[in-house]
Amino acid sequence: MNSRVVSSDMAKASRQINVVLRTPEPVSMPVSEPEPQPNGKTVPSQGPFADIMKELDQMVGLDNVKELVYEIYALLQIGQYRTDAGLMSNQQVYHMVFKGNPGTGKTTVARIIAKLFQAMGLLPKGHLIEVERADLVGEYIGHTALKTRDLIKKAMGGILFIDEAYSLARGGEKDFGKEAIDTMVKAMEDYKNQFVLILAGYSDEMDFFLATNPGLPSRFPISIEFPDYSTDQLVQIAELMVRERDYTLIPATIMKLRQLLIAEKNRYPSAFSNARFVRNLMERSVRHQAVRLLGQYNTSAPGRQELMSIKPEDMRTDKRSGL
Template structure:
């Protein structure tokens, strides 16, 4: 990716004590929920740390409640506290557009003023990533000249298609140490094709996959407690019936 390439060259310039570009790594991540925005923010922090561009590379995640106070004067302190915690790493502000949702929200605008100032004051120490839905994030950036001048890099995250959701499903199962039977995977593939066709997956993406597994694990447990003589391998095996009712529950949870 262009951002990773830029980071590597910037790191090499720093190592050779050459002039720096003075271009920051602040980013706007736009896209639906569950498309990997938070995960990439964490990876970016680790990459910049590995390249010597951030001291620690950790990621501090906040939303509006972590930045806006309940009374006048409290907000600047909360914003500063967030930057202090993120010093040497990444400050990830999820659903950042909520700070400007209400034009009369003085505290939200106060938070933005504080963010803009500290982004400049600590540009070599903190990378700020703001994230949210594409339309709302464009409106958010346009709402303040300071934001527009500091966020010159927008990365959009597409929704996952049915094949990608199935691949994520398989990967999550492997990571948990479970095994999925062929029948389970066939039923899973059909489920993701149907949910994607009906545009249900756009509301959750990878989060929806995780939700589906949580339901499947519970279904498996209910099935196993009725099995008097359980074999060791059965405790970590997922069968087709463990997906019974999962699609319907996902529709109820995610279809607005």
């Protein structure tokens, strides 16, 4: 075989091997951004809003309320980003109606919302003025408008919270409560975005109240239902209450608590006072425990566990209160 042919074939094979073994050039591939999770919440780990959400999250239940507070936070935060980017950021009206039975957390949530609005710059002061009918309605013509305007003035930069607001409409056309309603409607127009008005009360009564003045419903774009707590949630609330005071509920006491809760719910199905009932019951149980321990240990101090334990006999009914 001709040596030139062999050399030529070997050189050709060598070039083919070099082609196969040559390291390919790296190819830049676009990296896809991770898709946002549905209903995902971005909550700062520290700062005023983190503290506010922590306070809200510690409340039992109220999932719909917590969702709404986050929506308001998101709207205000994005509004700030839009302003920084030179975009329009329309101001919304944040007057609210809270509907629900007593003890469902309405006043506590109002205080938290006041803190949120202050932290986000919506309200400069973020304080809460809590009033009821007696604080607004006067004794003669013109007195009610004067009292109502004075309270609105005090609420400037914060929130005016009117509990049992439906009572303002109970007296009919000649009642001075109507004067308070008319004064509030005018103030909401005159001092737009300078304060937030929250009306609270039973669901059915609040619906009736809003229907008494054609200008009311459209001025309260946010309406929140505060449902009654379940028995399990009320037990959880009771345990949190006593734990904060270094007390504990033994299993037998929790069983007694459940019985009392079910009985009270059945006795007052439309006016059950929820956490308020639990708080009163826990405070009464602590008093009963103190009397029991003082009788048992009149010559010596009880042990630590005895001082902490609330027993079933401490959580007894009280004829004076109807429990």
